[in-house]
Amino acid sequence: MIVSTEPLEWRPRVIVIGGGIAGLTAARDLLVSMPRASVVLVDASDRVGGKVRREEIGGHLVDVGAEAMLAVRPEALDLVSGLADPADVVTPTTTSARVWSRDGLHPLPRTRIGVPFADSVVAGLLTTDEESRMRAETEAPDVGDDVSVADYIGGRLGSAVVDRLVEPLLGGVYAGESRRLSLRATMPAVWAIAQARGSLLAPPVVDPQAGTARPPFIGIAGGVGRLADLLAADIEQRGGVIESGTIVRGLERTQSGWSVLSGPTTQPRRLEADAVVVAVPPPAAARLLGPVSASASTALAEIEMASVAVITLAVPKAEVASWEGSGFLVPPVDGRGIKASTFSSAKWGWLAAEGDDTAYLRASVGRAGETASLQRDDAELVDLAVREISEAVGAPPLTLVDSHVQRWGGGLPQYTVGHVNRIARVSQAVSEVPGLEVAGAAYRGIGIPAVIASAHAAAAATTTHLRAVAARAGE
Structure with missing residues (x-):
């Protein structure tokens, strides 16, 4: 629980740059812990939420960014529970995914982020020799x-495990290539085994006294995109200000704190603040931090970004009623255009009920270093998704009710080898600049819970800094 303890006469000014989930969470945290603070969130997009977004497709609002949140760690569940009706927190109807490989759909084996256990059933997906x-x-x-x-994993278990299992799972999360991604940063559980020189095939130890485990994923009735709306409404109710469509072009240190330059070059505006939270992607953060922390800027500039697109299809429910599971992953080694598909209406009960006679499917394209698929226009991407999803399940071509293509250019930071040390350099450099904090998907994980955790940490550090400033001023 966040408790306010700041002096009643004090009204600190904080500017949060970036209106994704990180920026929204940090702004809300600051208003909860310091109700008298002046908190202004500035975002360059037309609306807040970042890659958590909904669009109207086939007459209904549907997620076109993240559609689920990891629930085995508490941050997302705790935040949603504090903002929404408890009944709005939902779990998937099914999470039975498959892998489309070697011209067939194979059940996704039980794995640790793609690394199978000794008792995992991999026959068919792997050849006899590969197994x-x-x-x-x-x-x-x-x-x-x-x-x-x-x-690491290929060296211990063979390249086929990487190609057919690890690569499609990591490709869905990071849109990256396993030969460049950091084991330490992307698979901490496997990294711990590697450090201990243990067996990758050993099953996880289950504590019989642990009780009922959390469901692995949660969603929100109406779509995960509602999280941005709920956060924005809470911020404004607490007196915070949200400015969308406003570009921040520069940061400067002043004698009293910070000056934030925003707006077009023809009509520049300066906002004064006692502290700043930078919650934008690495390229923008590197640019902003250059004049105030060259070391942090240099490290952030080293982080590569991957572009992806999410294709949403609205189709007659009758055409997909017999389909099994929640969707499938596609290993890049198979040379397909899409990298995954989700049967959204089968996965989420609220969407199945809301869609009536319409069902929703998603497909995703785009991996780090891959540009060919994303160079296609929207109509070509929709045709690709329809063709390959139908082929995967062995169904006739789907009938489109509606479709939507959401492109996330440079949307996913790549956790390449050395990422943990790279972020340590950023953290150290930022800690040396009073009143400056950073948050977002580049730091401690790209999933929504990890992003929320980074925002909590940034807001807590900002609060600590401001109270120390107030204490010194009152001496």
Whole structure:
């Protein structure tokens, strides 16, 4: 619980740059812990939410960004529970996913982020020789400070495990390539095993006294995109100000704190603040931090970004009524255009009920370093999704009721080898600049719970700083 303890006569000014979930959460936290604070959130987009977004498709609002939140860690569930009706927190109707590979759909084996266990059923997805190689797990090498996912897992279990299991799972989360992604940053549970030189195939230890486990994922009735609306409404109810469509062009340190330059070059505006939270993607953060922390800026500029697109299809419900599971993943080694598909109406009961006779499907395209698929126009991407989803399930071509293509250009930071040390450099540099904090998907994880955690940390550090300033002023 966040409790306010600041002096009643004090009214600190904080500017939050960026209106994604990180910026919104940080702004709300600051208003909860310091109700008298003047908090202004400035965002360049037409609306807040970042990559958490809904659009009207087939007459209904549907998520075109994130549609689920990891619930095995508490941040997302706790935040939603504090903003929405408890009945609005929902769990998937089914999470039974498959892998479209070798011209067939195979059940997704039980894995640890794509790494199978000794009792996982991989026949069909892996050949007999590939499975034998997997089970002949090689000895654990020394991993040093970091190693790529593919180098480590492929070296121990064989390249087929990487190609057919790890790659499609990581591609869905990070839109990255396992041969460049950091094992330490993207798969901390596997990294811990690697450091201990344990077996990758060993099943996780289950505590019999742990009780009922959380569901792995949660959503929000009406769509995860509602989270941005709920946060924005709460911020404004608490007296915060949200300015959308406003570009921040510069940051400057002043004797009293900060000056934030915003607006077009023809009509510049300066906002004065006692503290600033920068919650924008790495390229924009690197640009803004250049004049105030060259070290942080340099480290952030090293973070590569991947572009992706989400294709949403509205189709007659009768055409997909017999389809099984929640969707499928596609290994890049199979050379398909899409990398995954989600049967959204089958996965979310609220969407099935709201859609009436219309069902919703999603497909995603785009991986780091891959540009060909994203160079297609929207109509071509829709045709690609319709063709490949139909082919995967062995169904006739789907009838479109409506469709939507959401492009996220440079939307996903790449956690390449050395990412943990890179972010440590950013954190150290930022800590040396009083009144400055950063938050977002680039730092401690790209999922919504991790982003929320980074925002909590930034807001808490900002609050601590401002109270120390007030204490010194009152001495």
